[in-house]
Amino acid sequence: MTDPDSRAWHRLFPAEQDALAAAGYTRTWRPDEIIASQGGPPGSMYVLRSGWVKITVTNDRGELAPIAARGPGEIVGELAAITDLPRNATIQAITPVTALVIPATRLRAVLSNRPHIAEELFRTAAIRLEQSAHLHLEAGGPEFPQRLAAILVELAAQCAPDAPADAPIILPFGQEELAAIARVSRSTLIRGLDRLRSLSIVATTRGRVIIERQQQLREFAAGKRTV
Structure with a gap:
């Protein structure tokens, strides 16, 4: 798994963190509250x-699809704040959330004096673009259980980059959201999950999928036989 320091905030120097903290304020949100809306002002x-x-997006047909989950140490909403363009996705709390909020004008003032922060923000954007591309590629694979396994591997890397190799990973997505990510019906998703459950690779609870055997999941996604 990726080292926790790969998360954007941890890659910044202490003085850079202090500068951003001085430019912002702390706010909290309840579960399901919208933090920022797709199409809304940069903020x-x-x-x-x-x-x-x-993070979710709605296409021109009105279909809603989650594209990522972000947790402590992650920075979100940075591109709209930097480019001053409308937001291209919605940010919604899954659990109670506390965040440092940095208004766009203050952020740009900090970036003008500390270009390394901008470099790290754009690096983060590039990493996420690659992750999104991987999800789209995996969603077009041949047999669905293998394709689903590849998607779960990618989501696990996003949701728990610092998880030990033998630790279970709880994905904060329900079945409807996973079906939207995989671009399949819920019934097809359930059949895929049933296959992975039969191999003791994943378990499911209400609104959650738990990856119980990370290595076996990666092997199954790669087309290797697993037991």
């Missing part, structure tokens, strides 16, 4: 202190 950048959010 602020958010540094997640605690809790989890999901």
